[in-house]
């Protein structure tokens with residue numbers, strides 16, 4: 001129908017990849033966007049050689065936030081910690097392939113914020129601009 | 131009767147397309163659109179007689195002062211205040227409520243006192259009281275809603291005692307549409323010696339409002355929700371209360387005399403209007419009030435009752451919809467919050483936007499209420515004088531489309 005809800009976004013929203021939690025996660029982080037009510041948690045299992053061998057996300061929120069989290073899990077799986085840390089805002093926006101206004105962009109980037117929080121072993125919320 | 135076809139002609143902004151579809155504006159609860167006469171009045175002020183008000187000894191300033199003060203009298207008449215001195219111009223309802231919280235609250239509320247608000251307050255009529263309670267040690271208590279999204283009056287009655295000093299309630303919920311029985315609230319509050327502040331941000335634009343017959347002690351409203359410009363709003367207060375209150379902000383305009391050691395306050399309402407006011411905005415608000423008076427607030431209300439009845443009927447046929455608010459149109463106004471099963475309100479609003487339909491999605495500055503409803507966000511369609519049934523049809527069609535899009 002239109003770009004904002006491209007088939008790929010709807011597909012990730014309806015059939016999220018890697019949804020759930022990990023019992024034996026090595027890295028975990030959760031954050032929310034209280035204005036929208038979007039919430040995302042990310043669990044990573046990083047092996048001895050520093051490779052992300054399992055990833056799960058859990059959460060609720062709008063299609064953009066949940067689809068972007070689902071896509072992000074596909075992007076990080078099998079990557080090294082360093083490679084995952086290098087994922088940028090633009091990478092997410094490119095994967096979504098849509099133009100977003102100032103409000104919705106926060107929805108799209110929440111999952112990246114959560115991933116970074118997990119990767120850097122943070123606890124508590126981190127700054128918007130990383 | 132109000133003819134929305136005719137009314138629409140007065141609102142230039144409505145005649146445009148969004149994404150190639152005629153704009154359907156259903157967000158007047160957040161801010162209403164402006165009739166041409168309001169826009170022109172502000173333009174005329176800036177082109178022909180802009181000058182600072184009150185102390186100018188020349189024609190432009192005198193003319194600006196006259197227009198500014200005439201606007202105050204129009205507002206006073208619109209809500210049937212006893213005197214124009216009871217109308218204080220503010221930037222919006224939020225500022226009007228804060229004025230009371232600071233100038234009245236800080237001097238009258240102590241640790242022994244209670245403040246009551248309803249569970250459906252906008253943050254504007256909640257956070258200032260939370261702050262006041264935190265600073266003074268007073269208790270803030272919430273009048274609960276019943277299963278029909280109306281105030282539980284028995285519970286309210288039970289909460290009232292001699293410690294209650296203030297009851298701060300909305301006239302109409304900006305989320306649920308619920309209209310509060312103000313007179314009943316006031317009679318019971320006054321019986322225990324409490325004052326009543328009415329948040330009229332939603333009520334004043336949509337319901338005939340007479341402060342004398344309601345007998346409220348304070349009334350706050352925003353101009354931009356009642357066809358006026360942003361940056362305009364007002365506080366009504368009973369004169370003896372305003373007389374007793376110290377100023378909120380201090381500086382120019384609000385003094386009678388200043389010496390090296392102190393100052394004397396100006397008369398009402400100027401005591402509460404420190405600094406150069408929003409002159410064009412007040413003039414615009416005056417014209418908006420004239421426009422609403424010409425339509426007749428009874429007609430405005432009737433038009434919205436008709437639209438709301440139709441909307442509730444049509445919307446309830448949308449599959450998977452949940453509407454939050456009273457079902458009986460007599461007890462509610464034209465702000466309708468809803469959710470579609472399993473969908474986030476932002477997604478609903480974003481897709482409607484593609485269809486040229488403007489609705490709001492989120493918590494509508496009522497987070498505690500949404501917590502009570504058990505949802506993080508709702509979508510809200512709201513109506514005003516320029517909306518028509520055909521726009522509700524477009525809303526319903528678009529909602530069906532949203533469902534289909536996400537269902538596949």
Ligand SMILES: Cc1ncc(COP(=O)(O)O)c(C=O)c1O
Nearest residue numbers: 222223224252254304331332352
């Ligand atoms: C019930 C209610 N109270 C207060 C306000 C605050 O109005 P403003 O933002 O104009 O101060 C609003 C605005 O949404 C409202 O709906």
